[in-house]
Amino acid sequence: MVMRREVFLELVQDRGRYDSSSEADRAARTVLALLRAHLVGEVRADLAARLPEEFGLILLNPLQAAEPLSPERFVRATAAWIEGATERTAAWDVSAVLSVAADTAGAELTRDILLQLPPGYDLLFGHPQDSADEDGPHDR
Template sequence: MAMRWTAFLDRIKERGAYETTEEAKQAARTVLALLGAHLVGGVRAELAARLPDELALILLNPLQAHEPLSPERFVRAAAAWIEGATEQTAAWDVGAVLSVASDAAGEELTRRLLLQLPAGYDLLFGHPQRIQ
């Protein structure tokens, strides 16, 4: 079942220590658009089904990635898209959004997501070791 919009944003706002919901919303949209470009098939659709509708649409209609980004390049890309972000603040943004998305996905789906991504994304999702 999909997480409600306000509950999802509230969790991101709390984890990211954002002052406004708008900041949490911008981070969520940017990070999920980038993530959607890296996921394919059923895994992307399953994650979308567990996200609020507005974010599910962003995840399902991403820009296409020309190549999978390493976790470091993913954070750099997020920094380029988030107004006023540095690589350090973008890493915080990515971690806040992806850890909440992981909570919404559940452990089994998160494990399958991580199998589609380059090594190192487990840390961005708040799972310090690769789930086998």
């Protein structure tokens, strides 16, 4: 089911503690434009299909990254795209948008998205990965 634009922006606005929906919209557009270059194939299409149409279209733009950005470089790139942003405020923007996108995507698609991204993005999506879950049970 596709989330309505207003609901998506309300969630981003709440998580990002923005004063207006226009600030949430700016953050969403910027973060999703950067994310689109890192996702490919069905994963990108599936996420786009679950987001409000105008945000889904941002993801479907065929721009690809020459190399995936580390989470730190992703945050720095976000700061560079948002006038007046610092790395700290950009990290807040990224987490607000990506955590709502993860909730919209659901656990399975979020896991597939994280598999396409460099290590460390799980924290930006608000879904920290337990290394024990990835490696299997460990004797203690």
